[in-house]
Amino acid sequence: MSRxxxxxxxxxxxxxxxRELVQSVFARGAGEARGDSVGLAQLxxxxxxxxxxxxxxxxxxxxxxxxxxxxxxxIGRLAVSGTVNDLAMMGATEPLGLACxxxxxxxxxxxxxxxxxxSMERACxxxxxxxxxxxxxxxxxxxxxxxxxTTTGVGFAERLVRDDGxxxxxxxxxxxxxxxxxxxxxAERHALELRGAxxxxxxxxxxxxxxxxxxxxxxxxxxxxxxxxxxASALCEMAGKSGVGILLDESSLPVRPAVRxxxxxxxxxxxxxxxxxxxxxxxxxxEAKRVLEALRxxxxxxxxxxxxxxxxxxxxxxxxxxxxxxxxxxxxDGELLPRIC
Amino acid sequence: xxxxxxIPSAASAxxxxxxxxxxxxxxxxxALIEAIARWTEDRQDDPVSIMHVCGSHEQAIARxxxxxVLPKGLRVITGPGCPVCVTDAPEVDEAVALAxxxxxxxxxxxxxxxxxxxxxxxxxxxxxxxxxxxYSVAKAVEAAAARPGEEVVFFATGxxxxxxxxxxxxxxxxxxxxxxxxxxxxxxxxxxIVAEMPGTRVEGFLAAGHAASITGWGVFEPFVARxxxxxxxxxxxxxxxxxxxxxxxxRIRRGEPAVDNCFPRMVTREGNRRAQEQLWAVFEPAGGVWxxxxxxxxxxxxxxxxxxxxxxxxxxxxxxxxARVPSGASREADACRCGDIMAxxxxxxxxxxxxxPCTPATPIGACMVSAExxxxxxxxxxxxxxxxxxx
Numbered sequence: 001m002s003r004x005x006x007x008x009x010x011x012x013x014x015x016x017x018x019r020e021l022v023q024s025v026f027a028r029g030a031g032e033a034r035g036d037s038v039g040l041a042q043l044x045x046x047x048x049x050x051x052x053x054x055x056x057x058x059x060x061x062x063x064x065x066x067x068x069x070x071x072x073x074x075i076g077r078l079a080v081s082g083t084v085n086d087l088a089m090m091g092a093t094e095p096l097g098l099a100c101x102x103x104x105x106x107x108x109x110x111x112x113x114x115x116x117x118x119s120m121e122r123a124c125x126x127x128x129x130x131x132x133x134x135x136x137x138x139x140x141x142x143x144x145x146x147x148x149x150t151t152t153g154v155g156f157a158e159r160l161v162r163d164d165g166x167x168x169x170x171x172x173x174x175x176x177x178x179x180x181x182x183x184x185x186x187a188e189r190h191a192l193e194l195r196g197a198x199x200x201x202x203x204x205x206x207x208x209x210x211x212x213x214x215x216x217x218x219x220x221x222x223x224x225x226x227x228x229x230x231x232a233s234a235l236c237e238m239a240g241k242s243g244v245g246i247l248l249d250e251s252s253l254p255v256r257p258a259v260r261x262x263x264x265x266x267x268x269x270x271x272x273x274x275x276x277x278x279x280x281x282x283x284x285x286x287e288a289k290r291v292l293e294a295l296r297x298x299x300x301x302x303x304x305x306x307x308x309x310x311x312x313x314x315x316x317x318x319x320x321x322x323x324x325x326x327x328x329x330x331x332x333d334g335e336l337l338p339r340i341c
Numbered sequence: 342x343x344x345x346x347x348i349p350s351a352a353s354a355x356x357x358x359x360x361x362x363x364x365x366x367x368x369x370x371x372a373l374i375e376a377i378a379r380w381t382e383d384r385q386d387d388p389v390s391i392m393h394v395c396g397s398h399e400q401a402i403a404r405x406x407x408x409x410v411l412p413k414g415l416r417v418i419t420g421p422g423c424p425v426c427v428t429d430a431p432e433v434d435e436a437v438a439l440a441x442x443x444x445x446x447x448x449x450x451x452x453x454x455x456x457x458x459x460x461x462x463x464x465x466x467x468x469x470x471x472x473x474x475x476y477s478v479a480k481a482v483e484a485a486a487a488r489p490g491e492e493v494v495f496f497a498t499g500x501x502x503x504x505x506x507x508x509x510x511x512x513x514x515x516x517x518x519x520x521x522x523x524x525x526x527x528x529x530x531x532x533x534i535v536a537e538m539p540g541t542r543v544e545g546f547l548a549a550g551h552a553a554s555i556t557g558w559g560v561f562e563p564f565v566a567r568x569x570x571x572x573x574x575x576x577x578x579x580x581x582x583x584x585x586x587x588x589x590x591x592r593i594r595r596g597e598p599a600v601d602n603c604f605p606r607m608v609t610r611e612g613n614r615r616a617q618e619q620l621w622a623v624f625e626p627a628g629g630v631w632x633x634x635x636x637x638x639x640x641x642x643x644x645x646x647x648x649x650x651x652x653x654x655x656x657x658x659x660x661x662x663x664a665r666v667p668s669g670a671s672r673e674a675d676a677c678r679c680g681d682i683m684a685x686x687x688x689x690x691x692x693x694x695x696x697x698p699c700t701p702a703t704p705i706g707a708c709m710v711s712a713e714x715x716x717x718x719x720x721x722x723x724x725x726x727x728x729x730x731x732x
Contacts, residue, residue: 006467010702017702190476266476267712269404269721323367324579325406327722330701 014228014274015331019043038090038160043237045086045224048160055160057092059083060152068112068146070188072180072200073276075149076116080123080131081276083153084204085225089279090162092155093210095127099152100134106141116147127204129153161213164241165221168312171288172246173281175208175295176201176303178231179259182273187262194265197258201277208300209279215294219287225279229332232271234280235318236331242282245314248329250322254303271320272332282310364578365405373583374410380590381414388413390542391589392535392685394420394528395549396713397577403722405579415590418685421531422549424499425451425711426683427631432524433457435661436496439522439653440470442660445488446522447481448496450474451711454704462496478510485519494653498524502551504642505616508623511644511651522653525642527626528552529560534635536568540686543570545589550576550604555620557612561600569598576604623648632707633680677706682715689716696720 010017027040038048046059063079073081080098087095100120104113124130131151184198205225213220222242226234231253239246255263255270263270277300283291288306295301318329381389393399399419402408411417421427434457440446446462453463453474466472475481478495485493493516497507504525511521528549535541548561553574561572571592575585585603592598602608622645629641644652654661676694681687689695689708699705701720708714 008463008467015702190480192476267400320406322405322579323365324370325409327403327406327409330721332721 013332014233038162042162044163045089048090048157051156055091055157056154057087057090057157057160058152058154059086059090060150061086062148062150064145064148065185066145067185067188068116070185070200071198072184073202074116074119075147076119077123077202078276079149079151080120080127081202081204082227083151084123084127084129084206085227085276085279087153087155088204088206088209089223089225091157091160091213091223093157093206093213095129095153095155095206097129097132097154098124100131101137101150101152102134103137103139103144103148103150105144105146106138108138108147113147116149123204127206159213159218161220161223163222163224163238166238166242166244166246166282166310167221167284168244168310169285170221170244170282170310171285171306172235172248172308172310173283173288173292173295173304174226174231174254174307175205175212175279175281175301176277177254177256177259178226178275178278179255179263179270179273181276182230183259183262183266183268183270185274186266186268192262192266194258194262198262201275203277203300205277205279205300208295208298211294211298211301212279212281212291216283216287216291219284220281220291221284222282223279226275228274230270230272230274231280232269232318232329233331235329236316238280238282239310239318240316242310243315245311245316246308246318247311248308248318248320250320252305252307254305254307269332271329280307285309364576364580366580370579370583373580373587374412376587377415377583377590378412380587380594381412384414388416389544389590389593390416390418390685391545391547391586391593392418392420392541392543393422393547393549393575394532394535395422395547395552396424396426396711396715396718397551398422398547398549398575398582399715399718400713400722401577401579401582403718406722407579407582411586415586417547417586418543418688419682419715420535420543420546420685421631421634421683422528423683423708423711423713423715424503424526425449425455426679426707426714427526427531427634428452428455428498428524428707429630429632430456430458431630432522433461434459435654436462436494436522437465437470438661439494439496439657440465440472442657443471444492444494444653444657444660445471445473445484446494446496447473447475447484449476449498451713452496452498454710455707456705456710478507482510482515482519486516489516489518492518492520492657494520494522494657496522496524498526500526500528500549500552501555501620501642502549504624505555505613505620508619509616511623511648512619515651520651520653520656521644523624523642523644525624526629526631526637526640527642529556529564530626530639531631531634531637532564533567534637534640535684536564536570538684538686540681541684543685544593545570546572547575547582547585547589548572550574550581550607553602553604553608553612555613555616557610558600558602558608559610560612565598565600571598571601573601574604574608576607631683633683679706679708679714679716682708689719692716 180201295304481495573585624642626639678692708716
């Protein structure tokens, strides 16, 4: 049996291996989505069905994280934020409601479960939504690792925002500092000395995204939340699907000093590190300033900035200008940062 | 040796804590690149060939896109600087055999997917063996202490820098269930081998700053005298690296080989005495095969007799003897040119496996597995002319 015959951690890392798995197993024979709807074959953040003159957007996300409590969040906050954000990335910024399935390991502490539930309720309140239905299962000790939470969300979008709408000249914006979540979890998991200074950014972004869409309207050409695989994967996917190149300016990437220190120490490229409370946007140049101002006016977007622009050359590629020279930004296979979310 | 003032240096020699940003100033970088261009201006058609022997150097070159701006008269080639890549298949086989026998094997993340004769530790893990990634040898000891009823082996790889950490731990009091499978390697002897390889024409060596901080730069003086090629000790920030390359091109142009310490904020002539004492108290040099390179006399570090009880090779001799017999590597692996790439004879695109089918997601050779491997670095940072097109 070769390594390709078994599922490896890389197949869940959000990079090329995972896309290959989804395409060759789940999307196989899925065919074209009905009409102009968005389905599995498009590999976007969620699916969308046209209903009248609006879009019904829906998405689901299974959440595993180790440890389940980490600085700046926990698996409950992550589960609500992840799904709310996937809806928001497609333009559905007012989630109608969530469903939540939770699988617990025998022996899981009730107090921890209450803590997770409180956290989910708080995150729902921040996002202006609620969990309307759910399911609970318990598996034997050792049959599952502590807890797995799957959340599903639905919402309407007046205008569908896809991840393939970039054109040469568009500006690339990010809503704040990058790398915070992945390094906070990694440091906590391995009890690294520097963990005190790191904090996950896990947060529901629908309010922030609504502000950006209000300010930019149609000029917001593409959005993605740079979760697993980080900003690198998000941008590579957007560049690939849109058929443009993206030129990033390294000196303008917003990175907290503690995150930079941790990434250098661990030999991790901060562009590959997961974020759970950030959005990258491609915006038509004439509206970029307005959108940036709108992001900065929101509490979750204070550190928003422009990090690059789209170019006609090198379609599908992301190029980083380091100040010394230029290099390609590749997607991470992500295997050494498993199960960040 | 002297720190010549004829070229701009990365920074003054005074030690002290500095922000790495000080060594990432593009303006000073351009000045160093101009200096390199001056020293190599007569070599446009026959580029000066400088070898580094450290994966971290390749990483910095790729990470900062330096190859796209280096003058045409200079070719920086990669040497056997990736400890994971030079770990020989039989060494991986030993670790796989231990894991398969039920011993818990802990190792650095990069080692997981390095192919042995028949599978990697990752394959063993997928089949149910207890294999775990740790970030330091100290974490491995903690893991052993937490599982008193279980045998825990740390599969130790790395050059002298990492070997010192292993040595320091072995000199402490340890849980009885902890032992070490050493695949540690020592860099200075392999430089001798590479300098004498017929296919390699290295005119100067950029030595790794962190290793030299242990050994001291003095260790390279006999090498320079024997081979009459200059050695510069280089750090890992872009300005450190460029300062080392500038110094080497100057030495080559002038025909004055010597050792230059271009990383004075970390490296002294004597090195770290205490670390050296610990290293040689625990390890002794032994000949061994470096994957793809050659048998390197004194190139391996094995545990001294005094530490026999902590030596997994002796403690689990029976289990290791059961290591799978090489089943004959696949035809694909036969075409792998990792050895030539690590010896500086070939670059990744010279290998017909590079990029397809050998990729970071589906590595065939060790150079594509390790974060320090040249093929992996070239894949991840796209050190290709395509980058120029995106202006």
